[in-house]
């Protein structure tokens with residue numbers, strides 16, 4: 379190991395991380411096995427400089443990789459189940475022909491509600507992986523924004539009549555404006571939380587030295603489109619309240635599926 383290099387950037391990089399466990403792991407750009415190389419050297423495969431990000435993250439071990447992979451798989455399956463279940467709703471309607479609308483509405487909400495809770499649990503654990511303190515708390519909060527947001531939206535819809543009763547004039551105007559601001563902010567917050575989670579999953583992918591493929595880019599585009607669609611539908615009464623939770627479930631399933639795919643690649647490659 380050559381620690382006598384005069385490169386100031388390599389020196390700074392070396393000083394920025396603890397000396398314990400400084401052994402390199404993978405090239406962050408091409409994932410080439412860099413274990414025999416030294417900090418600051420160019421990657422033997424692609425020539426990219428090997429900085430601290432080429433070290434194996436301290437939070438990555440076989441056990442946590444296996445448990446996160448199982449979690450990501452259950453999140454993806456959960457999204458798939460909700461999608462299949464809601465696709466079968468018309469069939470359910472045929473069986474219970476008399477109360478068709480009630481049966482479809484109730485079973486969709488039960489499916490989507492259970493799905494949102496399970497996926498929030500999964501995504502909180504996945505998003506906070508490798509983080510500690512306040513940043514981990516923010517990621518857990520981002521993962522729980524969807525079910526919390528749904529509760530707030532439902533509460534808003536049911537409270538507006540009561541809030542308007544017995545008030546008039548300027549106060550009524552203020553209540554209505556405040557109501558709309560909160561009503562429109564909740565889907566916006568859900569979008570922001572989702573983008574934070576997807577970004578975090580991208581960072582985890584980078585830390586695991588998984589190269590971003592055209593598939594990753596294509597799925598990211600689909601995710602953003604679904605997010606915008608869900609935000610637009612979530613604020614439209616009745617039909618949107620019906621569609622948005624299903625879209626959120628599919629979206630969370632997709633995000634978990636991508637994480638599962640990446641973790642499987644790391645698992646095959648070995649750590």
Ligand SMILES: [Zn+2]
Pocket residue numbers: 405406407408409410421422423424425426
């Ligand atoms: Zn490389």
